[in-house]
Amino acid sequence: LKNKKVTLADIAQHAGVSKATVSFVLNGHAEKHRITEDTVKKVLAVVEQFNYKPSLYARALKSNRTFTVGLVIPDLTNMGFATTAKYLESKCLAAGYQLLIASSDDDIEKEKRAVAALTERQVDLMMVASAMTDGEFYTALNKKIPVVLFDRYIDDCTLPSVITNGRSATQTVVQKMIGQDVQECYFLGGQMALSPSCDRFEGYLAAVKASGLEFQQSWVLHRDYQPETGYQLMKQCCEQLGRLPQALFSASYSILEGVLRYLVETNQLESNMLMATFDNYTVLDCLPLRVSSIEQDCEAIAANLFELMQRKLSQDSKEVEQRVVEAKLHFR
Amino acid sequence: LKNKKVTLADIAQHAGVSKATVSFVLNGHAEKHRITEDTVKKVLAVVEQFNYKPSLYARALKSNRTFTVGLVIPDLTNMGFATTAKYLESKCLAAGYQLLIASSDDDIEKEKRAVAALTERQVDLMMVASAMTDGEFYTALNKKIPVVLFDRYIDDCTLPSVITNGRSATQTVVQKMIGQDVQECYFLGGQMALSPSCDRFEGYLAAVKASGLEFQQSWVLHRDYQPETGYQLMKQCCEQLGRLPQALFSASYSILEGVLRYLVETNQLESNMLMATFDNYTVLDCLPLRVSSIEQDCEAIAANLFELMQRKLSQDSKEVEQRVVEAKLHFR
DNA sequence: ATGAAAGCGCTAACAG
DNA sequence: CTGTTAGCGCTTTCAT
Numbered sequence: 124l125k126n127k128k129v130t131l132a133d134i135a136q137h138a139g140v141s142k143a144t145v146s147f148v149l150n151g152h153a154e155k156h157r158i159t160e161d162t163v164k165k166v167l168a169v170v171e172q173f174n175y176k177p178s179l180y181a182r183a184l185k186s187n188r189t190f191t192v193g194l195v196i197p198d199l200t201n202m203g204f205a206t207t208a209k210y211l212e213s214k215c216l217a218a219g220y221q222l223l224i225a226s227s228d229d230d231i232e233k234e235k236r237a238v239a240a241l242t243e244r245q246v247d248l249m250m251v252a253s254a255m256t257d258g259e260f261y262t263a264l265n266k267k268i269p270v271v272l273f274d275r276y277i278d279d280c281t282l283p284s285v286i287t288n289g290r291s292a293t294q295t296v297v298q299k300m301i302g303q304d305v306q307e308c309y310f311l312g313g314q315m316a317l318s319p320s321c322d323r324f325e326g327y328l329a330a331v332k333a334s335g336l337e338f339q340q341s342w343v344l345h346r347d348y349q350p351e352t353g354y355q356l357m358k359q360c361c362e363q364l365g366r367l368p369q370a371l372f373s374a375s376y377s378i379l380e381g382v383l384r385y386l387v388e389t390n391q392l393e394s395n396m397l398m399a400t401f402d403n404y405t406v407l408d409c410l411p412l413r414v415s416s417i418e419q420d421c422e423a424i425a426a427n428l429f430e431l432m433q434r435k436l437s438q439d440s441k442e443v444e445q446r447v448v449e450a451k452l453h454f455r
Numbered sequence: 456l457k458n459k460k461v462t463l464a465d466i467a468q469h470a471g472v473s474k475a476t477v478s479f480v481l482n483g484h485a486e487k488h489r490i491t492e493d494t495v496k497k498v499l500a501v502v503e504q505f506n507y508k509p510s511l512y513a514r515a516l517k518s519n520r521t522f523t524v525g526l527v528i529p530d531l532t533n534m535g536f537a538t539t540a541k542y543l544e545s546k547c548l549a550a551g552y553q554l555l556i557a558s559s560d561d562d563i564e565k566e567k568r569a570v571a572a573l574t575e576r577q578v579d580l581m582m583v584a585s586a587m588t589d590g591e592f593y594t595a596l597n598k599k600i601p602v603v604l605f606d607r608y609i610d611d612c613t614l615p616s617v618i619t620n621g622r623s624a625t626q627t628v629v630q631k632m633i634g635q636d637v638q639e640c641y642f643l644g645g646q647m648a649l650s651p652s653c654d655r656f657e658g659y660l661a662a663v664k665a666s667g668l669e670f671q672q673s674w675v676l677h678r679d680y681q682p683e684t685g686y687q688l689m690k691q692c693c694e695q696l697g698r699l700p701q702a703l704f705s706a707s708y709s710i711l712e713g714v715l716r717y718l719v720e721t722n723q724l725e726s727n728m729l730m731a732t733f734d735n736y737t738v739l740d741c742l743p744l745r746v747s748s749i750e751q752d753c754e755a756i757a758a759n760l761f762e763l764m765q766r767k768l769s770q771d772s773k774e775v776e777q778r779v780v781e782a783k784l785h786f787r
Numbered sequence: 788a789t790g791a792a793a794g795c796g797c798t799a800a801c802a803g
Numbered sequence: 804c805t806g807t808t809a810g811c812g813c814t815t816t817c818a819t
Contacts, residue, residue, distance in 0.1 A: 131796060131797060132797095140805075141805065141806045142798090143798080143808090147799090150798080152799090156804070157804050158804065159804070162805080176575050178516070178796050178797070179575065179576060179577070180516045181795070181796035181811090183512040183797095183811090184813090185796085185798045185811050186797080186799095187811080199531070199537050200541055206532050208531055209531040212556065212558060216568075216572055221555055221576055222556070223553055223555065224540075224554070236548075237548070240553070243511065245510075380738055384740055387742065405682050405709075405712050406712055406736075408712075408716055408719075409712055409715035409719055410719065411724050460812095462813085463812060464812075464813095475789075475791080476790075478815080489788050489789090490789075509812080510811085513795090513812035513813040513814090515795090516795045516797090516811090518795085518813080518814065518815095519795080
């Protein structure tokens with residue numbers, strides 16, 4: 124570690140060649156310019172010796188590529204998004220990209236601000252789990268830089284995307300839970316404006332119908348994804364029935380937490396209510412009751428996002444791929 | 456959104472002034488250069504009209520400031536780090552900084568690679584929750600760019616830092632748990648090489664001694680922070696005793712998960728064993744047993760980190776501040 | 788009070 | 804095969 128930063132010019136001088144030659148060698152254009160093997164070796168040796176790292180900022184200024192990608196997510200403390208971010212970060216690092224993460228809190232204004240900040244940083248590509256219900260914004264953005272959506276889809280939006288098969292996964296799990304001898308099955312959920320919520324609800328509905336139950340609108344309770352809401356909805360459900368429901372699907376782990384707290388407080392944790400939830404946490408293996416769960420395959424989501432990203436960044440392929448990742452089901 | 460990027464030169468031309476003038480106005484040096492109020496207004500109007508955003512890359516190239524800060528953490532999926540990152544990100548955004556997050560998995564080689572990647576990106580400052588036991592590396596790095604350590608401290612390392620009072624918090628909670636009528640108290644922990652582990656152990660030890668118990672080495676079981684390890688250690692503990700321990704402190708939530716699974720499997724969840732753990736999760740309110748917990752104040756940690764960061768970035772203050780953040784205790 | 792001009796470190800025509 | 808050169812968009816000194 125020297126005091127002064129070594130530059131391309133230093134390397135060129137010490138290798139006894141011109142800056143262009145060094146640049147070509149370093150960017151893999153040696154072949155194309157028929158640089159002698161000797162020269163290449165000499166340059167690389169000097170680069171090595173000085174532990175030279177080209178300035179990404181100078182490069183970006185000239186070439187308009189920053190080797191930077193944006194990731195906009197609702198919440199970094201949500202396990203699913205954190206996991207996806209982690210896998211992505213690791214893949215990006217290996218590929219020489221830096222991931223710039225920004226949170227939106229599922230607030231459209233904050234989301235726009237986050238996107239603006241990342242755009243100002245000239246990210247080469249933007250990955251977004253958006254709370255928007257209209258594709259216009261990102262379709263426009265996509266004209267300037269490639270956009271890849273994930274986790275949420277936006278109706279009528281033809282951008283590349285990666286999402287989980289929330290609908291069919293939910294249907295499978297709920298259907299299995301209902302089995303034969305259940306006459307009712309409640310649904311506790313969050314904001315229905317978000318596409319994953321709809322998917323989960325549709326899956327639940329399909330399961331209810333496929334099981335031959337006569338669906339009741341009163342089985343569906345929803346507001347947002349706060350644990351406190353889960354508690355309230357569960358309370359409401361029980362008061363409405365005068366007892367626990369026979370079966371219950373919770374649309375997220377946070378809601379389940381509220382449900383559990385209600386059960387603990389009313390001392391009904393040992394009941395034989397059937398339960399299933401979206402999201403999977405280790406602690407579900409540590410509870411006295413069995414709760415089946417649906418785990419998003421974040422590693423696969425990250426892998427798919429990364430692949431789409433690579434593709435968009437190398438060839439400017441016009442093709443729009445929309446990928447669906449299978450969730451992992453845990454029957455308990 | 457135009458097709459071509461607008462530059463300083465465009466603004467200058469349209470405002471009928473020179474690039475320098477625009478630059479001065481935009482950087483708040485208008486006063487210093489006695490630019491007419493009229494000129495300032497005219498420039499700002501044009502900037503507004505064209506929605507001009509200066510290129511951070513060009514600026515960085517010239518000024519060697521990237522308005523970027525690095526955050527190296529062990530694991531983005533660890534709730535504490537995710538929470539800290541989230542608060543930091545939000546503060547940085549508001550201050551015009553971009554947070555670059557990198558994970559180390561508590562692997563020293565990966566940590567070095569992460570730091571190298573961020574250094575190459577010319578971050579203006581580096582914040583690190585390091586797994587290293589030697590301060591040399593970061594002391595050296597600090598000669599090039601300011602370093603702020605957090606969550607972990609490194610012996611004999613005089614860099615600015617922010618940590619939680621894990622020792623005293625643990626002592627308080629364990630002491631309260633032990634109360635009067637307990638003859639033993641186990642400690643289940645992870646890698647003792649990490650400073651938080653030591654803190655927690657020391658706090659536990661102090662509590663045991665302060666409670667007048669005769670400390671037994673056999674009460675201490677530790678390996679790493681995997682839930683599976685928690686299960687194994689708990690099993691070992693019970694087999695060793697032939698029964699559940701009277702009291703137990705778990706050094707992390709992940710270990711607690713293992714403990715809970717053991718209790719569920721052996722059908723002892725309803726026992727009256729006393730328990731406390733480091734880390735606080737909502738689900739602790741939803742369990743049939745009472746587990747006291749210690750919650751890191753991630754918001755305060757982030758706020759302190761941000762403050763130290765601001766300070767280092769504005770005046771190059773030589774002063775080294777080491778801050779301690781109080782944990783929040785949850786008695787259950 | 789404002790402008791001209793010299794780079795920051797790199798890329799990629801274009802010459803030779 | 805290799806070197807020369809003209810910028811990328813901005814900051815800042817120095818002149819006016």
